[in-house]
Amino acid sequence: MPKALPVIDVTAPICCAPVSAAPMGDDAALEVALRLKALADPVRIKLMSILLTTVDGAVCTCDLATGVELAESTVSHHLGQLRKAGMVTSERRGMNVYHSARSDALDALRVVLDPNCCK
Secondary structure (H helix, E strand, C coil): CCCCCCCCCCCCCCCCCCCCCCCCCHHHHHHHHHHHHHHCCHHHHHHHHHHHHCCCCCEEHHHHHHHHCCCHHHHHHHHHHHHHCCCEEEEEECCEEEEEECHHHHHHHHHHHCCCCCC
């Protein structure tokens, strides 16, 4: 039977020292790994790309499903994984759910991976 990973809250942006600062401890490495795992899927990367480039700030699940050419239920599953990792926020508006990217979470992850990136 596979070993279960510990449950930690990854909804807040990551806040640990950059990986290049010193060898990471187990807890910090797990936090980074869980966030990267959430992004380690081509559909999720595409969803994040759509959410980060939208002009309106929030996109309906139905529009995201059309954008990635998948069923809404499949898109909802992927968005749930991104939401658990703190990368996306969701808001119900009537019958629809609208999603927005949390750019602060991505910025924090980028700094952890390479503090000199994008300067």
